[in-house]
Amino acid sequence: MTYPTATVIFLALIAFVILLGFSAARWKAGDMSHIEEWGLGGRRFGTLISWFLIGGDIYTAYTFIAIPALMFGAGAIGFFAVPYTVVCYPILYIVFPKLWKVAHKHGYITGPEFVRGRYGNKYLGLAIGVTGIFATMPYIALQLIGMQTVIGALGIPGHLPLIIAFGVLAAFTYTSGLRAPAMIAIVKDLLIYITVIAAVIVIPSELGGFSAIFAKISPAKLLLAAPPAGSTGAYTGYATLALGSAMALFLYPHSTTAILSASGPRVIRRNAVFLPAYSFLLGLLALMGFMAVASGVSSMPQFAAGFKQYGPSFAVPALVLNSFPAWFAGVAFAAIAIGALVPAAIMAIASANIFTRDIYSQFGTSSRSQTDTRVAKLFSIFMVVGALVFIMVIPSTYAVQLQLLGGMWIIQTFPAIVFSLFTRFFNGWALLVGWAVGIVSATWLVTLNHFAGAIWAFHVFGITVPSYIALATVVVNAGVAALLSLPLNAMASDRAGDETMAVDYT
């Protein structure tokens, strides 16, 4: 143990939230054998709990480590997280109260379930559902990696702490369902707010103020590079990355789960007003990457081993250890580790909901009542254990690459889920073909990039327009779906298969 005080504080806080996780089953108690109770908290979370839950969902351990790491390593481009988490909220406001209403009316607990009901097409539902599960798996793995980084920074070696943490996570997810992460999210966010506010007060004063920090950043990293002639350069790269990420965000199963667990559409709209508070926090957090540069932690001998093992991801842990007293480093690291547990639990639950409702009950021996929860609970354990095995067997760079692909995949569900809330113009099979075109083209372009980047230099009318692959391919996806819908609807309209009604959407 390199940092005994920090480790004791860290372990105490983790133990506290684990107890909280197990006791959550009794909070606003419901019948846990029912999947709407286990997997959606009975759809009764008010504005405040939803705010913590959605916030805990979006701003994860991986975010806390990776965004500052990107600022530390690559500079200004990492700040795309700010416009990203700005433009996602008008999307939340406009789109997702509608999804809540139709889901509530028809008892849907997942996005793919809505699509299936809308088009009467279980294969489209399957495609959307499988996309969600596959996009979520590497995301859980990345939460584990985030947690591993802070455990490693404390000087605790080996995989055992991680296995214990996630074993416990699987256990309380099993017993308490969505109530567990909802309750823990409150603790997590309070710790994160305390940490970041302390960081932006303490560290700049140690380093001589923000102007001194920015002065230490090389001009190439301080701003985006000006585009060369004939190209829109980093400008479109930055903007499309922000917009595409925002479009994808609430399509992730864990985000949908958090949204659908709200007690009503008004709660969701209200949260679109209050959630930007987290974006502000994220902006400050991103700047911790620059603080790490300015503080010179990367050249301090005591952190050399950490940087060697974790790369730029070690910037925040090193900065925290260097700038704060040991006990506070314990608090900060606990905040990050709990920031892994909350979204990982929601991700496991969300995937389990999808597996149960969109795969097992549709394609297996079906029964929608009691067995639902049993299957879901077992699948949630499978997701957590799967992620654990994943990061122990496969190098962490693959998890990052798969996460990159996951973002490209999940956005391909945008036409089927989002457009379908506003129009029944599309044909279900056309959406399925559009989805396939999107998945294949996005995967292909990422492969051509050797999994190293999310941006591709498209050539449009003689101009080079570097863009986020996910955004470009979802446009193709939507175009294909729209074009094919005309002939397919003319030949054999699937409108009769729609189990929802126009009034469900108003």
Add this chain to the structure above:
Amino acid sequence: MIRWLLVVIFLLALPVPFFNQASPTLFGFPFFYWYQMAVILVSAVLTSIVFLVEDKKAGAK
């Protein structure tokens, strides 16, 4: 349709060439950074206006 106000958020958050510059600085922050942080606050205000107007209308019905 007060909702169109939300479009302004996209217009403020995404014009990269406009805000990709160092000056003017504010509290030591280059323009690129403080502008985008300020957009967060403005977007929250715009969304709350939309929310309050729509909420009032829904209540009046």
